[in-house]
Amino acid sequence: MPPTARSVNNDLSIDLVNPSTPLFPGSVILGHAVRKTAIDAPSSVIRVRLQGRAKAKLVADNGNGNTTYRSRFNFWNESDVAETIHEGNLTIASGQDLSRPFSLTIPMDTSAKAVNAGRSEKEKQASFVKSPGIGSKEIPEQTLPGTYRVDHSSFSKKWHGYVEFWIEAELAVRSGRGKTKVTKAKLPIRINGARTRPITDFGLASRKMPGCVSSDLLVPGTDRADLSLKQKMRKVFGSSKVPGFHYKLEVTYPTVVQLGNPASVPFLLRLLPD
Missing domain, CATH: 2.60.40.640 (Immunoglobulin-like)
Known part of the structure; x- marks a missing residue:
């Protein structure tokens, strides 16, 4: 083909x-x-x-x-x-x-008459492009x-x-x-897509995800210290005595994108202490 x-x-x-x-x-x-x-x-x-x-x-x-x-x-x-x-x-x-x-x-635009020519009802119903409202089953012009x-x-x-x-x-x-x-x-x-004005509203949405980092090296002044065998074993078994840093990762992301938009994709990560 x-x-x-x-x-x-x-x-x-x-x-x-x-x-x-x-x-x-x-x-x-x-x-x-x-x-x-x-x-x-x-x-x-x-x-x-x-x-x-x-x-x-x-x-x-x-x-x-x-x-x-x-x-x-x-x-x-x-x-x-x-x-x-x-x-x-x-x-x-x-x-x-x-x-x-x-x-x-x-x-x-496309021609609805040409697009629908020879299409069966099953093919028209399978199209993801639908006419608004109830009535015509024809594929509309786009x-x-x-x-x-x-x-x-x-x-x-x-x-x-x-x-x-x-x-x-x-x-x-x-x-x-x-x-x-x-x-x-x-x-x-080659024909490019229709020229439209760059959008500024990307429909930003946020999501927070909890997390935790556990380590004896979180204690101030021990960032370069060697862990003892006891400390290593506590880490392996997930002991509650191991210091932990609890946080929430906030992800801000767009729900709307536009190909060819000159602006950067607004994607933001923030780490918040919990």
Whole structure:
């Protein structure tokens, strides 16, 4: 289940105007579809579209063999984010090339219609994303996720999944006999998660845990002394005569985290005498 690979050649390729510019939901992708091979076609169409999808695969060993579970869905329909950049006669002489600009706007959200397409009721009910309230069982639209990949394995399971986006250019040339030859180019791109304001409320919570340190070396002035056999035996048997320091460890930790937040994760440890 490999992600979409880069696929370009002289027949059709994709060049971005600013390939190093970070992309986010709502960003505009500027680029060119380029052909460097000679052609003389009276009827042709060049389309460019943005594609996005999520795929996952789980292989579980049940003792008698492997069971494979798969899931995949598109974030929008194929023609939702597309542009026709050429239509009609296409003539390119040998040694020349053709470059047509395109502009594609990255959606802010997924399309509920596309995500639910082909989903069974069981699959919709299994989704952890639910519509608010009671009523529709459809999976609702969500903020567009960023490019992501995960691979993991355990003793009896292996799973991996990813969120991917790519630009696809398509050149369709119709011959005089009514046949159409289609040439495609694909360029994977990275889209970051939606930009949000950094949070300042991390929902801090605290927990106190009691503890005790027992040692004859806690007595002032004995920190470098050698313990006698008697003292060592009292330590081994947990005698109440061994001096002890009782304390509470207070842990303050966040219950809310935000990826990409420039602030440090608020995590505090305090040792309090008890």
